[in-house]
Amino acid sequence: MTSHAGLSPFDPPDVEWTPVSPKLARARFIMVAVVGGLPLAGGVVAAALSGLAWLWAVPAVIGLLMLWDGLLIPRQVRAIGYAERADDLLIRKGILFRSLVVVPYGRMQYVDVQAGPLARAVGIASVQLHTASPGTDAVIDGLPPEEATRLRDRLASRGEARLAGL
Structure with missing residues (x-):
């Protein structure tokens, strides 16, 4: 009986993975900046013009989501092969x-x-x-x-x- 301990279905033995280009991360960063930047700017303008303190939560949440994406993108790109x-x-x-x-x-x-x-x-x-x-x-x-x-x-x-x- 063969032991399969430690084998992952995502990493078959004797497979040499070819990574994708790191330029993919740059393209994804640009998309995050474009898609998140416009609502972020709109939220900042709306909060600043309205004077409502709670409205600052909108750009804060958008900014945190953009930061989260920025942290994940390099790892996601390295995982592709x-x-x-x-x-x-x-x-x-x-x-x-x-x-x-x-x-x-x-x-x-x-x-x-x-x-x-x-x-x-x-x-x-x-x-x-x-x-x-x-x-x-x-x-x-x-x-x-x-x-x-x-x-x-x-x-x-x-x-x-x-x-x-x-």
Whole structure:
């Protein structure tokens, strides 16, 4: 009988994880600043103009949430990784709520590379894998554009090779 003590379902043995770019953290910081900054500024203006002391709780809560996001983002980005194995692609993410997605190459229908304006500005892209089941679509955010292109081409060719072998 083999002992599985100490093994985690999120860290399979003999898997070398490839991390995403730290630039993903910069993009997420910008999003937090934009999404939280406007309500924060509005709350400060409203509290200052109204003269109501309790109204300062609104910008305080928004500021604390932004600070919390700022502390979590670097750890979240470091927790994201992927690994190419012989028959499948592994994608992991999450700190408290961890996730490990296994996508067999033979199940992939197509692979997208995407980059919105913010992603292009900071120099990252995303690779999205589409399978027959919408519940198993997987995304790898925060890849350098060259790596995203390489991964797309490699996954597409591996998927075609697996389909041809069926």
